[in-house]
Amino acid sequence: MSTHIGAQSGAIAPVVLMPGDPLRARWIAETFLDDARCYTEVRGMYGFTGTWRGRPVSVQGSGMGQPSLAIYAHELFSEYDVQRVIRVGSCGAMTERVAVRDIVIASGACTDSSMNRIRFEGLDYAPVADFGLLRAAYDAAQGAAGDAAVHVGLIYSSDSFYPARPELSARLVDHGVLAVEMEASALYTIAAGFGRQALVVCTVSDHLVTGEQTSALEREQTFGAMVEIALTAGLDG
Numbered sequence: 686m687s688t689h690i691g692a693q694s695g696a697i698a699p700v701v702l703m704p705g706d707p708l709r710a711r712w713i714a715e716t717f718l719d720d721a722r723c724y725t726e727v728r729g730m731y732g733f734t735g736t737w738r739g740r741p742v743s744v745q746g747s748g749m750g751q752p753s754l755a756i757y758a759h760e761l762f763s764e765y766d767v768q769r770v771i772r773v774g775s776c777g778a779m780t781e782r783v784a785v786r787d788i789v790i791a792s793g794a795c796t797d798s799s800m801n802r803i804r805f806e807g808l809d810y811a812p813v814a815d816f817g818l819l820r821a822a823y824d825a826a827q828g829a830a831g832d833a834a835v836h837v838g839l840i841y842s843s844d845s846f847y848p849a850r851p852e853l854s855a856r857l858v859d860h861g862v863l864a865v866e867m868e869a870s871a872l873y874t875i876a877a878g879f880g881r882q883a884l885v886v887c888t889v890s891d892h893l894v895t896g897e898q899t900s901a902l903e904r905e906q907t908f909g910a911m912v913e914i915a916l917t918a919g920l921d922g
């Protein structure tokens with residue numbers, strides 16, 4: 686058991702998929718895994734271990750935002766010897782180069798969070814994906830993404846879903862940023878600090894430029910394609 690994860694030692698697989706929503710974790714376990722068992726219910730942040738194509742894999746909810754994800758990522762790496770974490774989440778498109786339902790694989794993550802400023806005492810650390818996982822996910826996406834376009838590039842991990850200065854995002858877009866979510870920067874930094882591998886794959890649930898949003902059914906379908914990509918990359922990459 687760790688402070689926030691009620692699992693026995695050995696109950697979590699070396700490869701973990703990490704959605705923000707714990708009910709998505711349950712949906713992934715029920716939909717994709719064989720023999721899935723819930724290993725933690727602490728704070729309702731469910732985690733499950735099962736097998737996919739005969740190999741063990743876990744799914745752990747992270748909650749929303751970097752402080753919440755950081756708790757679960759830290760404990761998975763420090764207490765359970767997890768080797769790989771792949772976040773499967775949603776993001777908002779910041780540019781018309783990206784459409785709703787597309788898949789964005791985050792090569793790196795910018796952030797407005799103070800977490801890394803504190804960790805690196807003012808140095809600007811560049812949180813990036815594990816290249817092996819990224820390459821495997823990109824390859825897997827060629828077969829699994831269906832009609833959705835697959836983008837590889839920078840995302841923006843914001844601490845605010847409702848930003849006080851939304852006009853600043855245009856400057857990020859001018860420097861190549863594709864989409865906004867709230868967790869990747871912390872995951873990449875923490876994994877690197879433990880010498881482990883991490884990747885963030887997101888489906889675009891809403892568009893900050895056009896205002897378009899996906900329906901609940903579309904979100905489930907594109908989410909499913911993304912889970913296939915993440916499982917393939919996590920276990921074969």
Ligand code: HPA
Nearest residue numbers: 775776777846865866867
């Ligand atoms: N902002 C932040 N996180 C998100 C968004 C957004 O617009 N959409 C999905 N995750």
